[in-house]
Amino acid sequence: MKEVIIGGVGKYAPSKIITNDQLSEIIETSDEWIYSRTGIKQRHVSIGEDTSYMASEAAKMALENANIRSIDIDLIVVATCTPDMYTPSTACIVQSIIGANNSVAFDISAACSGFIYGLDVAKSLMKSNGYNNALVIGAENLSKSVDWEDRSTCVLFGDGAGAVVLSKSDNVGLISSFCKSEGEKYKCITIEGNDVDSPFVENKVIKSSKLKMNGNEVFKFATSTIVNSINKVLNENNLNLDDIDYIIPHQANVRIIDYAAKKLKVSVDKFYMNIEEYGNTSAASIPIALSEMWEKKLIKKGNKIILVGFGAGLTYGATLINWAI
Numbered sequence: 001m002k003e004v005i006i007g008g009v010g011k012y013a014p015s016k017i018i019t020n021d022q023l024s025e026i027i028e029t030s031d032e033w034i035y036s037r038t039g040i041k042q043r044h045v046s047i048g049e050d051t052s053y054m055a056s057e058a059a060k061m062a063l064e065n066a067n068i069r070s071i072d073i074d075l076i077v078v079a080t081c082t083p084d085m086y087t088p089s090t091a092c093i094v095q096s097i098i099g100a101n102n103s104v105a106f107d108i109s110a111a112c113s114g115f116i117y118g119l120d121v122a123k124s125l126m127k128s129n130g131y132n133n134a135l136v137i138g139a140e141n142l143s144k145s146v147d148w149e150d151r152s153t154c155v156l157f158g159d160g161a162g163a164v165v166l167s168k169s170d171n172v173g174l175i176s177s178f179c180k181s182e183g184e185k186y187k188c189i190t191i192e193g194n195d196v197d198s199p200f201v202e203n204k205v206i207k208s209s210k211l212k213m214n215g216n217e218v219f220k221f222a223t224s225t226i227v228n229s230i231n232k233v234l235n236e237n238n239l240n241l242d243d244i245d246y247i248i249p250h251q252a253n254v255r256i257i258d259y260a261a262k263k264l265k266v267s268v269d270k271f272y273m274n275i276e277e278y279g280n281t282s283a284a285s286i287p288i289a290l291s292e293m294w295e296k297k298l299i300k301k302g303n304k305i306i307l308v309g310f311g312a313g314l315t316y317g318a319t320l321i322n323w324a325i
Contacts, residue, residue, distance in 0.1 A: 005173025008066025039254025043158030079114025112311020114283030162287025
């Protein structure tokens, strides 16, 4: 049976940048306060750019890098918790924009772990359904759900998209994955849906469409699951951290990554971070970082890389990759 490799990568970030100093003009905060607690200096914010548009731009770049035509894509999986609409899926809109007329397209919602989940789903479908080429995209438009009056959350998030092309190969690319959820903690991070608005309901439920987060609980969850997820894929493949060239974590908070490095007894330099520029872009953060590393020529063929995500759901997981480009 053929294996699955990453054959191309791409990313997109809106041109509009909001710095910490600009945020301090609308809420009580400062660059020092934000940076010392998160490692974030700025974030890219969409100005009228839909999630599907950002996803499509990242996908086009990945297709070009993979030297694959859009009509040769059999499967499109978009990981997002900020879709353009409840229906149709963002993936179907992307399919239309890029002209991938021969593909099946759908979204998955696993928030910041979405790209990890998406890789696992796409790989499984490629092996079971005979698909030869797939696009896995992480794309988020979080600025439309952020409460810009809540300094504990609005300083964290940004918009953007990252994409990879997966292709069948004789070489091993996606070695193994580990995905898990702790649904009993779902209230820790929420963006609620529509209000109940029906003529048949007397006591209407008023919901908030703004992002809410229990930061302390999420921090505790993230610091344990990032370590557990990395150890899980290492143990399953009889590897240790010396065998790994890079770890690309979900870009949530520098403190989380620093803690994980200490817990794993490894230099933090093994973790690639770009949170200073992008902030937390949820499902987009890992593929944006992966694409950026490829552009900077930091990774080369044969490198072993661990991708690790954690976020709302609560969800988490990791993927071990043999870099094949």
